[in-house]
Amino acid sequence: MVSGLINANPVIYEKKERRVRSAPSVGDDEHAVEPIDQLEFEARFVRVFIFLTFLNHIRDIKDPEHPYSLEELKVITEDAIEVDDNHSYVRVTFTPTVEHCSMATVIGLCLRVKLMRSLPQRYKVDIRVAPGTHATESAGNHSILGWRESDVGCF
C-alpha cells in the first residue's frame, strides 16, 4: 500500500446529465428484440461507477463526505464507450487523472471484471488507457489485456 495520496487534489467535473430514453422503443410487442446500445451501456455503467467508488477512499479523494465517482473525475466519459451489438464488441477508453497514476491498472481491471459480469459471454471486452494520458501506457494496456479469463475470475 502506498501511503499518502497520489493525486491529492483531483479536478472534479460536473456530472453530465444522463440522457434518458424517451419512450419504450418497441411498444408492447412481447417478442420484439431490443438490441444492446450505447445508452443502455451507459446505464449499466452507472453501476460500474458506483462499484468503482471504492477506489476513491483508497487513493484519490481526500474528503470522505464527497465520494466522487470515476465519472466526476472524468476518468471515464460516455464518449469513450463504443458498443457494437451485432459484432459483440465493446471498447472502453479511460483517462487516469494524473500521468503517473499507479491505479490505472487496477481501474482497468475493475472495469473489466465488472463488464464481464454484466455482459453476455459472446462479448469481447476491450479496455484501454486513452493515448497520451499515462506514463506507462503501453505497459498498462498490455497488463490489462494480458489477463487471462481465469485470472480475472479469481480477482
Next chain:
Amino acid sequence: MAEPSQLTQHIESFVDSSCSSTQQAASLDAIVSFVKNDVVTISSLVREMEMYLTTTDSIIRARGILLLGEALKCLSSKPLDAATIHSLMSFFKERLADWRALRGALVGCLALVKRKSGGMVTSSDAKGVAESFLQNLQVQSLGQHDRKLCFELMECLLEYYPHAVASLGDDLIYGICEAIDGEKDPQCLMLAFHIMEVLVQVFPDPCGPIESFASDLFGILSSYFPIHFTHPKAEEDVEVKRDDLSRALMLAFSSTPLFEPSVIPLLLEKLSSSLSSAKVDSLKYLSYCTSKYGAERIAKHAGVIWSSLKDAIFTSGQSFVLSLTPESLGGLGCQENEIAAEALALLEKVVIQNNDLFSSMIVGDEEINMVLNSITGCQSYNEIPLQSTQKLYSVGRILYVSVKASVASCSRIFQYFFSCLMESMGLPVVNGSGTCSFNDDCIISKRPNHGSLYLCVELLGACRDLVISSGDLASQCVSANETWCCLLQRFSTSLSKIFTSTLATSTDKPAHDADVYLGVKGLQILATFPGGYLLVSKSTCESILMTFVSIITVDFNKTLLWKLSVKALVQIGLFIHGSNESEKSMSYMDIVVQKIVSMISSDNHDIPFQLQLEAVSDIGTSGLQYMLKIVTGLQEVICANLAEVYVQGNVKSAKVIIHLLECYSNELLPWIQKYEVFDEVLLQFVVSIWNQIENCMAFPDGIFEKELLDATMKVMKLAVASCSVESQNIIIDKAYTVLSSSTFLSTKDSLSSLQAQLEELEDTQETDKFSSRDEWIHSLFTSVIIALHPQTRIPNIRTVLHFLMIVFLKGYVTAAQALGSLVNKLDLKTSGTEYSGGCTFEEAMDIIFGKNLGCSDHVPAGRSGITGYWSETGLTNLCLGAANSGLLKIHSIVGLAWIGKGLLMRGHEKVKDITIVFLECLQSNGRMGALPLEENNCNWDMRLSAMKCAADAFQVLMSDSELCLNRKFHAIIRPLYKQRFFSTIMPILQSLIIQSDSLLSRSMLYRAFANVVIGTPLIVILNDAKKLIPMVLDSLKLLSKDVLDKDIMYSLLLVLSGILTDKNGQEGVIENAHIIINYLIGFVTYPHKMLVRETTIQCLVAMSELPHTRIYPMRIQVLQAVSKALDDPKRAVRQEAVRCRQAWSVI
C-alpha cells in the same frame, strides 16, 4: 402505614450504584407512590434519607440528592405546604455549590420552580436560587446533560418569576452571557436562544440594563448566524433540526428593537454569502425583524435593503422561466426558487410597512427603468438575449409583488409604470377626461413587443389580485377616484384589443408561444376583474369571451392557443361562478356555454370531434349551472342521434354517439357524482333512452354494433348508479315495462311459461340468439339491475330472476353479473310481501338453484372429505354434468361464479354450496377424464374448458370487478370477506390436491389454488407462507406449461415476490430456499412474457439477501442461469440480470 424498612429498602436500592437502572427506576416509583398515597410525608422521607443527603461520600450523597430531586419531579401535582417548600428550596439552593452532587440539586430546583399548583416557590426563594446559580455554577464547564438542566432552570426562573430575578439587574445579564457563551450543543442552544428572548422581556424598559448589554448579548448571538451544521449526516440523529434552531435564533434576534443597529447590517452582509441556506435565512430573519422592529428603525436601512433585495432577486433570476403550460394560467406564471420567493416576501413586507419610501425607490430605480427602456428594442421573445429575459422577469416579479402589496403602493407604482408601458405601446396617456381615441390599424401595424406585453400582464395581474384580496375594494377605489382605477378604466378596451390582435397575428410556431401565452393570460385577467363592470366594461368583457369562443371554433389547428383558450375560459367560468355576479354569469352562459353546446349539436364537421368534446367537458367543470346546461345539451344530442340509429340505421350517427357516450361517462359523470344535484337530469336521460327503445318496434337490420351497445350500457350503469333510490324506482319500473314489451316476454307472459322455457333450455340446449332489439333491451336491463341501490324495489322479482337465468344460460355474462348483484343486494329480512312482486331471499335462492325444477336427491360428498349434503338440482345439476352440451355447462358455471361472488361479498353461507359445486366439477370431470374412450375429441375439449372454467370461477369470486359488485354500484361488502373465504377454502384445496389421483384434476385444482392465492391480500398469505410456498411453486410450474396462462402465472409470481421481500415471510422462505431457487431458475428463460422473466430475476435478487449458509451452495447455479438472461432480447430483463449477477457474485 408502610413499614419503615420497606421505605429504607427502596432508598438503599436507589442509592446503591451497583443496582441496575431498571431496579432503581422501580424503587423510585415505589417511593413516589408512597408519598402520593400519603403513606409517607415528604418531611419523613427527608428524615429517613438524612444520612444519604449529608454523608461525606460524594457518590452516595449525589445519588441521595438525585433521589429527592427525582421524587419531587414526579410529585409536581402533590400539594405541599409553604414551609416544606421553603426548606427544600433552601436545601437545594445550597447544594448548587456542591459540584460533586450537582445533578440532584439541579433536578430538585427545577422540579420546585416548575410547580404550578399545590404550593409554589416564593419570589424570595426564586431570587435566592438565581443568586446561588450565578455565584456557584460554571455552566460551560459542565457536561451536556447538566448544562441542559442549568438552562432549563434559568429559563423557568425567567419565565415564572420575572420580577424576582429582574431585581438582580446587571448581574443576571452578565451571568447569563457567561453561561451561554461558547455553547455548541443544539439542544442546549435551543434553550439558550429562548433564554435570550425571555431575558429581554424581563427588562422591558428600553433604557434599562439591556441597553448597555445589547451589543454584548448580540455579540454572543451573532456568532451562531447563519445556523449551519458542519456534519450534515449527524443532523438526522439529533432531535433538534436545523430549522427549529434557526427559528429559535430568529426569535432571539428579533426579541428587542435594541438589536437593530447590529442585526440589520449583519443580515445584509450575510445576504452576499455563497451558502444558499444563509441567504434564505437572512431574508427570513429580515422579514421577521421588519415586522418586529417597526417602520421607523427599518427606514434607516431602506436604501441598503432595497439594493440587496434587488441583487438577490436579480441573481436568483435564472430560476424565473415562463412556463407556457395551460395549467399555469390559474396560478403564477413563473417558477420561483427559495431565495427569490423569500426575497419577494420581504419586499412585500417592507412595501406594506413603508410604502412611500420603497415605492419611490422602485419608481426611481435606474436599473428597472433601464430594463423598461431596453425592452422596446426587441420585438419577439426569441430576439431577447437570455440574460435580459431573466432580468425582465425579475423586474416583472418585483413590480407584481410591490403593486399587490397595498392600495397605496398600487397607486404609486402602477400609475408610473403603466403609463410608461402604454406609451411604449403607442397609447399616449393624455391628461384629461377625453376618451382614448384608439385606432385599430396602428396596433396591427405595430405588434407589441414581448417585454411590454409581459410587464403589462404582470401589472394587471397584480392589480386584479389586490382587488380580489379584499371584498368591495373595487367600488371603494373607483368612488375615491384612485388614479390606477382611472387608468385601468380608460385603457382596458384598448388593451384587450392589443391582446386580441397578438393572438390573431400569431402562428403555431414555437417562436410565438410566449406571446400567445401572454395574450391569453392578459385577456383572462381583464375578464376576471372583480367588482362587476366597474373597472372593465361589459362590452370589453363580452368581446373577450367572444374572442376565446371564436378561437375554440376556428383556430383548432393552433394547438397551444386552443388549449390555453379553453383553460382561460374555464378559469373565467370558475371566477364568475365563485363571485356570484349574475350579470357576468348570464353573459358567460349566453356567449360561451350556449355556443359550445350548439357547436356539438350543430353537426359542425370543421372541428375534430375529439376537440369539441374536450372543450365541452372542460368548460362544464367551471360551474354547476354551466355543467347543468352542458349535460342537458349533450343528453339531447345523444338522444337525437340514438333515434337516428334506431330508425334509419345511420352508421355515422352511431360513431358520433359512441364518442359522445364515452365523453359523457368518462368526463362528465365523475364530476356530476361529486355534486348529487343532477338526479332529475340523469333520471330524464335514462328514461328517454328507454322511451326511444320502446317507441322503436323494429330495429333495422345490421345496425347493431357491439361497441355502441357497450358504450350505452356503460353510460346506463353509471347514470343509474348516480341516481337516488326514488329515481331508481321509476327507472326500474320503466325498464321493466319495456322488457315486458319485448318479444321475449310478451309471447310467454306468465311465470310458469318462463319456467317451462328454462326446462326446455335444459333439454334442448338451444342457444339461439336474440333479435337485435331484444338484445338491446335485455343488455340495458341488466345494466340497470347491476347499478341499483339495495333499497330499490324491483317489480316482479320472480319473473326477473327467471328471465336473467335464461339470458345467462344463453351465454350473456352481464346477465350473470346482474343476478350476482341482485342476490348481493336482496334484503335478507323482508317477508317479500311489502310490495307486490317482491320476494324473500330464500325464495330467490330457490328459484336460482331450481328447487322447484327437478326432484331433489341427495348425493354424498364424501369423496372430497367434505361432510354434509347438498341438493343436486337445477343449476347445480347443470354444472355437474347433467347437461349434455358442454357450452350450456360452461355458461352455467360462469353464472354460478357471479352469483357466488354476490353471496360471498355479503357473507352469506350459501356460497359454501357453490364452491363445493365448483370443486366437484374439478374432480368429477377428472374422473370422467379417465374414460376418454367413449368420448370424441370435441367433447373432450369441452370438458377441459368446463374444468378450466370452474377453476377460473375462483378468480371471479376473489377478484375485484370494475363492471359490477363494487362500491360504485352500491354492492353490500362485508369486511374481510376475502380473508374469510381464503381460510375456509384453503385447507379443503390443500387436502384435495394431496388426495387427487388424476393428473388433470390435480392441475385444475392447482389452478383454482393459484386463483385464490392471487385474490387474497398479501398480509394473509404471509401468515401461512411456510405452508403455501411449496404449493405456489408447484402451481407456477404447472402454469408455465401453457402460453395462455401467462397472465395468471405473472400474478402468482408477484405474490411469490411479495412473500420473498416481506419480513414476515422470511421464515418460510429460508426453509424452502433451495426449491424456490430451483424453480425460479427454470423461469428465467420463460419465453412468453417479459414481465415474468423480469420478476423472476428480481425474486432471485431478493433471495441473495438470505443467510449465507442457506444460499451459498446455489450460487454457481444461479450465476449460470442468470448469465443467459444477460443476453435477453428485452432491456429491462438485462438490467435486472446485471443487478442479480452483481448481487450473487459478491455473496
